[in-house]
Amino acid sequence: MNRFRRTLIVATLVLLGGCAPGPAGTGVPVAAPAPPPPGATPTGAAPAATAPSGEFNDTDVMFLQMMVTSHGQGLALVRLAPERAEREELKILAAAIDVTQESEQRTMRDWLTGWGRTTSADPDANVHAEHGGLPVLGPAQLTALSKSSGTAFETDFLNLLIGHQHSAVELARMETKSGVHPEVRELARRIDVSRTAQIDQMLGMLPKAG
Amino acid sequence: MRRTVVLAVTTVATVLSALLVAPQAAQAHGYISSPPSRQALCAQRAVSFDCGQIQWEPQSVEGPKGLRNCHANIGHFAVLNDDSRPWPATSVGQTVNFNWVLTARHATSLWEYYIGGSRIAVFDDGGRQPGATVQHTVNMGGRSGRQKLLAVWNVADTANAFYVCVDLQIGGGGGNPNPNPTPTRTNNPTTPPPTTAPPPAGGTWRAGTAYQVGSQVTYGGATYRCLQPHTAIAGWEPPNVPALWQRV
Known part of the structure; x- marks a missing residue:
């Protein structure tokens, strides 16, 4: 039954072109990159050089794909701050998150491309979907937020970004627990500690009495 | 189990989460x-x-x-x-x-x-x-x-x-929230209250310090120049964040 279920899952992933696991879908580490998706640069060309060497497993791939997608949502959020926030400390933090996450996203895409994997996950995928949770950040939320300003914007912005970074920490801990690739695990460790510190800072920026 | 199978072929989100549930009990x-x-x-x-x-x-x-x-x-x-x-x-x-x-x-x-x-x-x-x-x-x-x-x-x-x-x-019968001073931070190893960045002359990189563009620090024996204003935090050590720090 378990095997049947796994086969179905893998088949579904292949059909939908989503977050593809390793060839067997078994979680066994694989050393060689899978064939690149159609339209990707042929194996042996430049991108392969950017992939970190060494064995990687399904969790490494899944983590990178979901984090690339998560970063996209986070970047859309922090880019609202320069126009709409008032406090300088909040704008400074948002701008620093913008440049660091953009840089991380570039690195993660390069690694995935080098491994011949798609460079993002389905945007609706999130760690809470299994029990009915929707991701907190979507186009509707961003649109609503982009219509507010001042203190109301700052309070909503901080609560959204804190929640978003909590989710990033959860993904990172999945990788440090089950991923095998040293560089990916190290990236996850840094994401865990840096987002935890950002959450600490942002909680301190919230108005105390709501 | 039957339900899981049905869901698995129904939505990508469920498939992804099914794979995710295994490594972590989210x-x-x-x-x-x-x-x-x-x-x-x-x-x-x-x-x-x-x-x-x-x-x-x-x-x-x-x-x-x-x-x-x-x-x-x-x-x-x-x-x-x-x-x-x-x-x-x-x-x-x-x-x-x-x-x-x-x-x-x-x-x-x-x-x-x-x-x-x-x-x-x-x-x-x-x-x-x-x-x-x-x-x-x-x-x-x-x-x-x-x-x-x-x-x-x-x-x-x-x-x-x-x-x-x-x-x-x-408080008493007031109708409006009455903001309170921030609770005192007493024990905060990762992000102590921001201090003023040292002038570009140097200093060792330290979490909690607010750095300006052009600030220079040493970290792990190397010198770095700040590219983007920020308050330093764990995980943003200069060699780890090229978007924030350039090695001099």
Whole structure:
């Protein structure tokens, strides 16, 4: 039954072109990159050089794909701050998150491309979907937020970004627990500690009495 | 099992989560960020004692519905329910706005607020998915002085709820929230209060320092120049964030 279920899952992933696991879908580490998706640069060309060497497993791939997608949502959020926030400390933090996450996203895409994997996950995928949770950040939320300003914007912005970074920490801990690739695990460790510190800072920026 | 299979072929999201559930038993998540709840204070290390594990996952105080304590009967979060600890209380008026941080928008039945044994407010979401941000305005009903408020987020489609305690110092009959000075940060190893950045002449990189463009620091024997203003945090060490620091 378990095997049947796994086969179905893998088949579904292949059909939908989503977050593809390793060839067997078994979680066994694989050393060689899978064939690149159609339209990707042929194996042996430049991108392969950017992939970190060494064995990687399904969790490494899944983590990178979901984090690339998560970063996209986070970047859309922090880019609202320069126009709409008032406090300088909040704008400074948002701008620093913008440049660091953009840089991380570039690195993660390069690694995935080098491994011949798609460079993002389905945007609706999130760690809470299994029990009915929707991701907190979507186009509707961003649109609503982009219509507010001042203190109301700052309070909503901080609560959204804190929640978003909590989710990033959860993904990172999945990788440090089950991923095998040293560089990916190290990236996850840094994401865990840096987002935890950002959450600490942002909680301190919230108005105390709501 | 049959249901799992059906779902697996139905949606990508379910497939992804099925794969994710295996490596981590993800639970979901939310807490009150302002006025700061006990777990929010722990996450900021804005208390004078060690909170333990809760500081790393303030969103995880989940337990069966119907409990009336601060830690959802989770042993390693028991500190949250320990009223003998010096929890800072936030000064408020008779009307208080409670803001939630959510990491997932679970279908919700009731949001409940208790003081003592009394339920002082309830908000019925009727099984709907809440908005991405949740704020409730609650009247303190004439109570005054120090009070421990318990808030409960009842998830509609599971047997579970999230539990949050907030310590309040309720002032006299004023109708407006009465902002309180920030609780004193006493023990904060990762982000001490920002200090003024040293001039470009140098200094060792240190978390908690606010750096300006052009600030220079040493880290691991190398010198780096700041490219983007920021307050340094763990995980943003100069060699790890080329977007913030350039090696000189």
